[in-house]
Amino acid sequence: xxxxxxxxxxxxxxxxxxxxxxxxxxxxxxxxxxxxxxxxxxxxxxxxxxxxxxxxxxxxx
Numbered sequence: 001x002x003x004x005x006x007x008x009x010x011x012x013x014x015x016x017x018x019x020x021x022x023x024x025x026x027x028x029x030x031x032x033x034x035x036x037x038x039x040x041x042x043x044x045x046x047x048x049x050x051x052x053x054x055x056x057x058x059x060x061x
Contacts, residue, residue, distance in 0.1 A: 024050045
């Protein structure tokens with residue numbers, strides 16, 4: 001992913017080292033941002049929550 005895209009989604013961490021935040025955008029097929037997940041720890045819970053939301057959205061289509 002290019003630096004432009006990382007900054008576009010405001011995913012850069014504000015630290016001395018260059019790194020990205022753990023942030024997930026769930027975007028619909030028409031480009032609408034449906035959900036934004038951030039600051040969910042530990043990482044495994046972040047993944048579980050993202051998958052849960054994807055399942056809910058796919059069932060409502």
